[in-house]
Amino acid sequence: MRQFDPVAALTERLRAAIVRVAGGGVTEAEALDPRIEANKRPELGDFQCNAAMGLAKRLGKNPREVAQAIVKAADLGDLAEPLTDKDIAGPGFINIRLRTAGVAALLSAFDTPALGVPRPEQAETVVVDLCGVNLAKQMHVGHLRSMIIGDAIARVFERLGWRSVRQNHLGDWGLPIAMVTHRVAEEVQAGRVSLDALTLDDLDRLYKEAQRECAADNRGLATARRWTMGPKAIAELEAQVSGAEAELAEAKGTLLRLQAREPATLRIWQRIADVTLSECLSICERLGVKVSQADTAGESSYAGELGPAVDDLLARGIAETSEGATVIRVEGLDQPCLIRKSDGGFLYATTDLCAIRRRVQKIGASRVIYCVDARQSLHFAQVFAAAVRAGFATRPGAPGPSRLQHAAFGMVLGEDHRPFKTRSGDNVRLADLIREAFERAEAIVRAKNPDLPGDEAHAIARAVAIAAVKWVDLSNDRIKDYVFSFDRMLAFDGDTGPYLLYALVRIRSIFRKAAERGVAFDPRAPFDPAAPAERALALSLLRFPSTLQSVAESLEPHRLCTLLYEVATLFSKFFDACPVLNADDPSTRASRLRLCDLTARVLADGLGALGIPTAERM
């Protein structure tokens, strides 16, 4: 049992009391839930029970009288002070104050290597879709969010004992890729670029050129004709349109050669993929995001499955033909999911369906989580529903489908609240953004602590920069847009990554000082959280395991950030109010050292679960 969890312990005890008060008249579990919460008003108690009001309604009684009955029937043992009528407040809140010895017992039970996180009987598998980069395109802040949030979610599941499999669903197939492949082939042919020296910047430029050249201005031409503009203007537009159509036809030819695995074309495509992926993996590594080559499964890896899958779905009556295209209709959604165009081509929904099948049935995922921006909400709603209908989301032998979830996130905005762009209006290159964060962090670290050796300052700056960037992204509710500001995230004041690192550094410093003074750390010294600052910190630490669980359930990492920030601020208050090494007596010192140790482990563990590195000194 969770013997360290005060909410669980109080729930158990008060449920017994409520069952007695209800007297069999009420039996639903929900109605008997004691509704234990952290107390909204700490001066009145540590926890509160909100059950009396709801129960009174069901029993047709006065809520305060019901509260009195609960108080009378409750036995809180050694954990909390005995309840009396004085603990009833307002309409029927019951305030509960733990005994110091009770808090100490909870802390002892919590102080295990697992920090109260239960190990599942059977490891389950979660697949996290993250990164989502496209061939030949520079990464931007949207990818940053996907990497940071996706990696954090994967790590939280790992911390809870799951097997987590990251999947970088590389956009490496389809007409746009054929367009740029064709464009690169032309450039190589003309001797303007060398395949060996190809950079992502080259590719990004060629990608945009290819897009532009293939985009026929048909609407412009129609408008020009309707308004009977001058023959010169119409001729220019006609030339543009026919040029674009020719370019497009060549790109389609390249697409066919790619699909036929024609070696010369494939070699160029492979080179484009290598350049893109190596840049992507390099950024992941610099950010401490655990994505490797092995986690990459591009759209091209599904190419052979698409046709058979669609035929299979048609044969089973799941898909149908509509206006020449193949669609899957799903209940509750007006828009059907389009899986084959009338010209026979496939769409990204087709690939995503096959990806779900592989992730669930081959990789064995009981949950598949997509860290993709919120604009894709409708797409995933369609694909998920279609996959469930098709049976693609169900593992062989499983009673029902695995959970498919879209962990959608909002946009990154600049300080002007417009989409985050450079002054010239381009996307900010991720590599540039990371470099700037590192450089700013290093300058600040060296200014704040000039005594640090150069290489250590460099390493600390890396941790600080990553903490700063990730913290902003993770500490906000992911569904909302957020405003990106180097100044704010690196200001090191308040609710920032560096503040968390600093709290941990201060604790580690205490232990270094302890060693210098020859003070031994006793990992079994009795806890005695008598001071208010100690008690507040202790109760906050105990929420760590349930918070991790709630992050896995909600896929909202910011809940963990909120807790860790609370732990860090409560530690700072404790640090200010309660001398540790300079405590009045050895037993207080030993107790406080243990509290420091627990705090450090919760902070390090929690930051680790978010993918944020720590430092020994700052």
Place this chain on the structure above:
RNA sequence: GUCCCGGUAGCUCAGUUGGAUAGAGCAGCGGUCUUCUAAACCGCAGGUCGGCGGUUCGAAUCCGCCCCGGGGCGCCA
């Protein structure tokens, strides 16, 4: 047109799924370093929770209508 997401202090954001007097951080004002890292701590000030109705003992939270902002909407990915 329709669907989805957002709107909380000057700014940036939380709010444990319906609980008490809505909380932090920045910015502002005022305090605290001869003692474990002041990247800190303490205090003051700051609010029609977009608006109006409804549900009930009780609403930032649930329901309805409206306002503002962003996004999506069958043959692009």
